Structures are given as C-alpha cells and as structure tokens.
Amino acid sequence: MDASVDDDATLMLAYAQGDAAAFDALYARHRGTLYRFLLRSARDTRLAEELFQETWSRVVAARARYTPQAKFSTWLLQIAHNLLIDSYRRHRPIATGEEAEQILERVAMPDHEQPEHVLSEFERRRRLQRAIESLPDEQRTAVLLRLENDLSVEEIAEVTGVGRETAKSRLRYAMNRLREQLAE
C-alpha cells in the first residue's frame, strides 16, 4: 500500500470515529473516477447516479466494520461492481447503442480547439465510446477499471471476483477490440 492508500484508510477510520470532514476528503478523492466508471458501465445517467449513491451508502453503512485490509479504492469499486452486476440482472438490456452514445456525447467541447481538430478528436472519441459500448459487460468492466481507474490486473481480478488469468484475458480481448474498431 502506498501513501495515498494509507491516507484513504486513515480517512475512512477517522470517519468511522465520527469525523465527517474525513469522509468529505475521501469522497472528493474518489467521486470522479467512481462516477465515470459507473456511468460508462451502466450507460444510463440516472442509473449511474443511483448506483453511485448506493455505493457510497454502503461505504457509510460499512464504516464500523471497515478494516484497511485492501486498498480503499479497490473495496469501493468492488461494492460498485456488485451493484452493477445486480443492475445488469434487473435491467438488461440497459440502453441501445445509439441511446448510450447520445448520453455520452452530451459534453461541451473545449472552446480553444480548432474546428478541424475538434472534428477529428470528436470522431476519435466517438469511436472509442462506441467501441467501449459494444464490448461485452465483463470486458467493458475490465477495460474501464484499467483505463478509468488505472487498476492492475490483480486489482481488476479482485474487484470483479475472478482469477487473475480471467481478468487479464478479458482485458486483452477488450483492448484488442477497441484497437480494431479505432483502426477501421
């Protein structure tokens, strides 16, 4: 565990002792990456927000029994992943490719970029988003945990509850498919 991981655990333990400011600090560190992981996995803003809120609710509820045995971020993503799996069962299919694309494209482009550059960048982003969207759930989860959350293969395996080789295989397949679709 590196220093920031220790910090996370310290903050969580402080929160368990009643330090609300510690939770705020912990939340600030992980809110963005967790939200993006859920949004790109669930492909539905409302569902992503619901799962985001529920994940943090579970963190809050688990504060008394929390012990820093694993990285906080891994534990957090495990909870989120469990919730995602449950939601897959409930709501499959979540959104069509076009709907998902529309959701993910509702983004303001940086103003300083030139039109040609914006167009090509937009196209590349669009392709990547579509490629991620088209991945099977397990592969999409693996690649998002890697690209968004920067997890190692071992950590991906831990979050998704599979063996290291399975996680690595999923990640490799996902990467290959993304590269193929970007190259088309």
Place this chain on the structure above:
Amino acid sequence: MNTHDHDDNALPGEDELKALYRSLPSHEPSRALDETVKHAARAAAPPRRHVPRWPVAAASAAVLVVAVGLGWRMQQQPTPAARSAPAQAITLAPSTSTSTSSVATNAAPAMDELVVAQTHAPVTTPESPKPRESLRAALKPRVQEPALAAKSTAPAEVAEAPVAQEVAAVPQAAPVPAPAPMQPAPAADVSNYAGARSAMTMKTMAGPAARMTAPTDATAIDPRDTPTQELDKIRQLLVQQRRDEALQRLAAFRQAHPDIAVPDDLRQQLPDHE
C-alpha cells in the same frame, strides 16, 4: 493509483488507448448528488465523543484504594504456621489482653505481652498502630503498579466500540462446538447473515449440553469462518443439491459482506431480481 507491474504494462496499444480515453469528457457527479451523499454520510456519522477524564481518575483512585485495602488485608492474614497459633497466643497472654479491643485501646501498658502475642499470632493484633504505619510504607510502591495499569487500560474500556466489532469478537472468544445441522429457516432470518451468525453464537454459548449431542455438518454456519470458507460451504450446499439453502446463504453473505465480490460461479447461481 498506478500499481501496474511490468507484465500488466505489456498489454499492446494500451498507452495510446489510455491517452485517447483521457481525452474523453470527464463526467463528474452533479453538485446535488455530491450534497446528497455528503449529507447522508454526515447524518450517519456517530457524534464524536470527547471522553471526560474524570472517570479515568476516579477509576484509578478506586483501584488504588482497593489495592491498598487488599494489600493491607493480605499483610494482616496469618501465615499457615500462624493459623494454628491463635489459641496458643491467647493462652500466652491471658492476663494482659482479654480482647483485641482492649489491646488496641491499652496498647502502651501491655506492649511487652503484645509483642509476644504478635510473634505467635499476628491475627490477634490487627489494630496495632505501629505495624500499620510500616505496612503503609511497605505497600507504597506496590500500589502504584495497579494504578498505572488502570490508567493505561481505562481509556480503552471507556472507548466506544462498534456494535459490529463486538458481535464479531464474541465468536472468537467463545469456544464453538460442532454446529447443529442447518434447518431451513424463514427467509427473513436467513437473509441476515450477521444475524444468523450471532444467533449461532448465542446458541453455542447458551447450550453446552446441546454441544455434546449436535451432529456435525460441514456446511453449517460457523461464526469463525472466513468469507472464503463460507463461500466454500455454499458451494458444498450446491453440490449437495441444497439449492434453496445455498441461495439463502449466498444472499445473506452478500448482505453481510457487500465489499466482497461473489465469485462468478456462485454469482451465476443468483436468480434474477424482480
């Protein structure tokens, strides 16, 4: 959070994909969502307790008093050899001390006889002032130890312990027998894995007689089990075609351990919700 090893970094084309991914819009939760989460966290946080110091001081003083008292009492107790001597002591000085109270009140005139009586039977002269002073001096360093010990342990005793930790601590402290076979319990009971564990603990603590007669069941809930062991038991239940029980245990497990991902083979057994 970059913890990749060399093997991980060997994934082809990853750097390019990462760079492109990072150029994607950086979605953030809305401010309203932030506030909702933070508010819930604040509401759930236990109030910070500032433990007052006076109970620690009072406990230390109480321990000091008890220690002095005990030490004094022990000092006054007769040795095994002396226990057989009281009768002899009384007969040695019958004319000078008719009772212990008279000895105490008339200590000076009867001191010679009293000294004789003390050597044979110290228990007959507990009120003697001189031994008490010397005893106090002798006990002084001894009573400091419990007082210090009390100081060091008192904060831990008064510190608030989470309920879940207490529940978890009980089964480790109590010896657990071969558990009784699982009865198909009502869904409401079994859905709460923690509840089932604590109920199991209560049973084992309350029924030593039942302990002797309970048949062994390798798949029964054991509060000492690690999550992995519990998952293995759920697998065994599935192998034994006890699917309903396995699903109940799995549901209870997920509820009790939301942070532990259920392995694929077991997750696939979960029925679709709704």
